[in-house]
Amino acid sequence: MTLADGRKLEATRAVIANAHPKLVFGGLLATDPARAAFDRSVAGFRAGPGTMMIHLALDGLPEWRAGAQLQRFAYVHVAPDLEMMARVYAEASAGLLPGEPVLVVGQPTAIDFHARPGGQARPLGAGARAARRNIRRRQGRDRRKSWDEAKAPYAERALDILESYAPGLRGRILAQAVFSPLDLERENPNLIGGDNLSGSHHLDQNFFLRPVPGWSRYRTPVKNLYLCGASTWPGAGTGAGSGFMLAKMLAG
Numbered sequence: 423m424t425l426a427d428g429r430k431l432e433a434t435r436a437v438i439a440n441a442h443p444k445l446v447f448g449g450l451l452a453t454d455p456a457r458a459a460f461d462r463s464v465a466g467f468r469a470g471p472g473t474m475m476i477h478l479a480l481d482g483l484p485e486w487r488a489g490a491q492l493q494r495f496a497y498v499h500v501a502p503d504l505e506m507m508a509r510v511y512a513e514a515s516a517g518l519l520p521g522e523p524v525l526v527v528g529q530p531t532a533i534d535f536h537a538r539p540g541g542q543a544r545p546l547g548a549g550a551r552a553a554r555r556n557i558r559r560r561q562g563r564d565r566r567k568s569w570d571e572a573k574a575p576y577a578e579r580a581l582d583i584l585e586s587y588a589p590g591l592r593g594r595i596l597a598q599a600v601f602s603p604l605d606l607e608r609e610n611p612n613l614i615g616g617d618n619l620s621g622s623h624h625l626d627q628n629f630f631l632r633p634v635p636g637w638s639r640y641r642t643p644v645k646n647l648y649l650c651g652a653s654t655w656p657g658a659g660t661g662a663g664s665g666f667m668l669a670k671m672l673a674g
Contacts, residue, residue: 423450433646436672440651440665442612442620443467443633457643463634467653470623471514471552472603472616474523476577479543479597483529484588496533500525500587510552517558519572523550523580543596550580555603555615569602619659620652632657640668
């Protein structure tokens with residue numbers, strides 16, 4: 423492999439790519455008619471719902487209305503019920519900006535004191551889930567159709583919701599940064615559409631069908647090239663499970 427700066431990387435036994443399949447077979451490798459069917463399957467690998475991230479620096483942990491015990495958890499999911507979550511997913515799937523986003527709040531200093539920069543500010547990340555890269559349709563009075571227009575007011579909407587669950591939160595904000603699904607993809611090409619799960623986990627892209635049918639055990643049509651990461655089985659949020667299983671397979 424030749425890098426952008428001209429350096430060449432060589433492997434004697436295997437190349438393991440922990441990158442999105444669409445980047446590996448849609449950019450890093452030259453096209454090859456011999457694997458045309460595989461490339462078509464990879465091109466059809468669907469992204470899951472994206473995320474808008476709100477990163478906050480706070481002067482203390484949120485004062486959760488539900489009780490101080492929530493300050494002990496690294497993640498707090500903010501959504502009233504499954505009906506609301508289903509509605510958000512349906513709205514996003516239709517190209518709408520969900521009226522009430524599902525928020526996943528990460529408060530790492532609840533379990534790791536060293537996550538505090540300089541021992542002062544407490545970082546907190548609020549992910550507004552089920553947000554598509556492209557806003558195709560309007561909803562109500564919200565006429566914004568690009569994330570560059572929509573992210574600031576949408577972040578305010580999300581913070582209003584968060585404030586209702588953690589009163590006084592806004593008064594504790596020292597600094598903030600907002601990244602739309604489009605921004606996340608700009609920062610990291612692996613986050614296609616702002617999807618941090620490396621592909622939808624619907625049944626037709628899961629289990630032995632992940633990432634594509636016929637290629638579920640990390641192999642690819644390219645000899646000695648293997649894929650791992652969240653786009654392969656067992657998917658996202660599994661503690662490097664795919665890399666562990668692939669290493670055992672290659673070492674066996």
